[in-house]
Amino acid sequence: MTLDICWPIGIMFSLVGAMLAIFGWVTKASGEMYKRSLDININLWWGLFLLAFGVLMLLSAYKNAQKAKSK
Amino acid sequence: MQSVTLGWMDYSIMLIYVGAVLGIGQALRKYMKSSSDFFLSGRSIPAWVTGLAFISANLGALELVGMAASGAKYGMMTCHFYWIGAILAMTFLSVFMMPFYYGSKARSVPEYLNMRFDGRVRCLNSITFAVMTVFASGISMNALAKLLQSLLGWDYHLSLWICSGVVLLYVLKGGLTSAIYTEVLQFFMIVLGFSPVVYLGLKEVGGWSVLKEKLAGVATNPASIGVGDKAFLPDAWTGAWSPMLKGASANPMGVDLFAMVFGLGFVLAFGYWCTNFLVVQRAMAAKDMSAARRTPLIGAIPKMLIPALVILPGMIAAGLAFSGKDDYRLPPKVIAESAYVNVVAAVKHVAATGVTGEAAVQEIAKAAGLKMMSGKVDAIIKASPNLSDADISARVQNAVAENDYDGVILSLIKRYCPTGLLGLALTALLASFMSGMAGNVTAFNTIWTYDLYQAYLAKGKSDAHYMWMGKAATVAGILISIGCAYFAAMYNNAMDVIQLVFGFVNAPLFATFLLGMFWKRITATGAFWGLLLGTTTSAVFHALTLATGNAPGVKGGYLGVVQSFPSEMAQNFWLASFAFLACLLLTTVLSLATKQNKTDAELTGLVYSLTPRIPQADEAWYMRPGVQALALLGVCLVLNIIFW
Structure with missing residues (x-):
């Protein structure tokens, strides 16, 4: 048994996603900044998506670990 | 190249990524007990991980930059590098060749050659391959350091040594497993970092159908965005097969059917995907025969779809440039720093002597060493008495008619990414450069240790000795790569x-x-x-x-x-x-x-x-590699027909 790769992927994307989403939320009033992303608050939305992806990876890592334990 | 300024948010994302790869190396350290763990990941990795690493090892940054460049220059036909240039070869590897590689218990491709033929063939293959890997990683690190220098203003030497140092640290600690894991991480970084850019680009252009109209405009008048002088039929940029079937002169790539299907699709693709140890090593690290055979098949699924992430941006850039929205143009080639003095002098000389028209454009183009757009040059000459030298230089740079296609992908990242997303996209690029180096170095240290050192220089030593040698070869491989990077920086060709x-x-x-x-x-x-x-x-x-x-x-x-x-x-x-x-x-x-x-x-x-033959009775019929390979080829065929 070696390290389950879902852990590092999950941790990294949850962290980056949460940071991007919070950053997007804080900067949502600055319309000037989001002009280049066609007036979409891309940091907020993409941050949330990355966070969801990261959490999903963490969940699957957790499930794998439980399965390995019960064996 | 225009530079960008990063915010603290962008730097944080980069640091998190570096932290993640170093953390992976650290966490894997305790599993590296024998040389087989270090060089072959102890043959313990599940198929989906080796499958993603299999294509990710090939998805280096030069590939990303180059595919977007070809997308702008040649359009849809570039997809053949993925479709006929990879999928068929990958299924062949899975169905016919993997049983020999994995089943023979060879630890490398040259070692298989030694079993099948003799030491001479092994020696020839391992030496050429070892030289190729260090050069490949050197070229890619040179490109990375150059990019960081021109884009972010970082010091070339510092960037080169720090990035190499990070790679060295995690490969030393986790061996092949480190390289494979960071390749998988890089795969997700690229997919998740580039998707929003492609989405925003497609949205701005007005969707796929509008993009097709714009590209038809490009095809019938390529000179309008500087991609060539010769006009083609309207579908030359949007068809994968129809422009090629009309012969080499009917498509911008200048390639005929035989060269494409036999040259690229058969010889080059099979040569790369089936015999290059860099990718085959990923499959050899799989946990059993079934996982090893499934590795290229799993890799083939994203491989078919990656053109949407790497080639489509180039096509979007060409479409945007054609519509000329907000003055967007394909990035121009950069005038050499040393030529600016001559360029400013030429503009002033032309303005003072009253030379006009083509003669004036010629004189300035000669000073800059690049072709110029005459309309813009005329405007600069007229305005020049009221402009500072710096303004003149900037405007002449903007009037360069030759495109720097390798800058296409960066021009889109700069156009659409606010600070935050910018950090994510640039980190994806950084990640693909670094994991490219890690992939080459892990292939290099295996070949050196098993196929050259153990086979010819020091037979019958202890396993710990070979593991030590592998680590020494990793350090040496990285140092030689850095040397190759300086070599590539010194000589342009x-x-x-x-x-x-x-x-x-x-x-x-x-x-x-x-x-x-x-x-x-x-x-x-x-x-x-x-x-x-x-x-x-x-x-x-x-x-x-x-x-x-x-x-x-x-x-x-x-x-x-x-x-x-x-x-x-x-x-x-x-x-x-x-x-x-x-x-x-x-x-x-x-x-x-x-x-x-x-x-x-x-x-x-x-x-x-x-x-x-391998007995297949214990596997359901739909899990058999042959069946899955046929299904994949079917999907690939459908893609080709949709984008005919």
Whole structure:
């Protein structure tokens, strides 16, 4: 048994996603900044998506670990 | 290249990524107990991980930059590098070749050659391969350091050494597993970092159907965005097959059907995906035979769809440039720093003497060393008395007519990414450069330790000794790569020369494998001399042919031009086809002329006809590699028909 790769992927994307989403939320009033992303608050939305992806990876890592334990 | 300024948010994302890869290395350290753990990941990795690493090892940053560049320059036909240039070869590897690689218990591709033929073939292959890997990683690190320098204003040497240092740290700690894990991480970084850019680009252009209209405009008037002077039929940028079926002169790539299907789709693709240890090593690390055979099949699924992430941006850029929205243009080639003084002087001289029209444009173009757009140059000359030297330089730069296609992907990232997302996209790029180096270095240390050091220099040492050697080879491999990076930085055409050599080496090799795996009559002597002479023949072919528009020299034709091709790409594809056939013929003739020294028993497990089929009874029919391979080919066919 070696390290389950879902852990590092999950941790990294949850962290980056949460940071991007919070950053997007804080900067949502600055319309000037989001002009280049066609007036979409891309940091907020993409941050949330990355966070969801990261959490999903963490969940699957957790499930794998439980399965390995019960064996 | 225009520089960008990063915010603290962007730097944080980069730091998190570096932290993640170093953390992976640290966490894997305790699993590295034997040399097999270090070089082969202890053959313990699940198929989906090796499958993603399998294609990710090939998805380097130069590939990303180059595919977007080709997307803008040639359009939809670029997808063939993915569709006919990979999928068929990957399914072939899974169904026919993987049983021999994995089943023979060879630890590397050269080691298989040693079992099937003899030490000479192994030696030839491992030396050329080792040299190629350090050069490949050097070229890529040079490009990375150059990019960081021009884009972010970082110091070239510092960037080169720090990035290499990070790679060194995590490869030393986690060996091949580190490299494979960071490749998977990089795969997700690229997919998740580039998707929003592609989405925003497609949205701004107005969707796929509007993009097709714009690209039809590009095809009928390529000069409008500076991608060429010759007009094509409207579908030249949006069809994968229809422009090619009309012949080499009917498509911007200048490639005909035979060169594409046989040269790229068969020789180059099979040569790369089936015999290059860099990718095959990923499959060899899989936990069992079934996972090893499934590795290329799992990799093939994203491989088919990646064109949407890497080629589509180039096509979007061409479409945007054609509509000229917000003055967007394909990024221009940069005027050399040293030429600016002459350029400003030329503008002032022209304005003072009253020279106008084509003569004025010529004079400024000569000073800059690049072609200029006459309309913009006229405007600069008129305005010049009221402009500072810096303004003149900036405007002349904007008037350069030649495109820097390699800047296409960055120009889109800069256009659409606010700070935050910018950090994510740039980190994805950084990640692909670094994992490219890690992949090459792990292939290098395995080949060096197993196929050169253990085989010829120090037989029968302890496992701990070889593991120590592997770590030393990792350090040496990285140092040599850095040396190669400086070499590539010093000589502008170093990269052309090296890619050329790759072409000579890769193409004939597949003939050796094909014959060796499927015909037991092929002898070691035949294989060795066939490979060596096949490589030499391809060098001679290159010296006697030239693509239209190139001067004889590095690009070929230095021994006289016997045959000329419509494009460099066509020349490469024909060269590969020729080298393959030469090696095939020579190996066959020489084998028939020499005696087979190996008995059938020795060749069992190495040659198709002498190896018992793998029993498949315990697997459901839909899990069999053959069935899955056919399904994948079907999907690929449908994609080709949709984008015909």
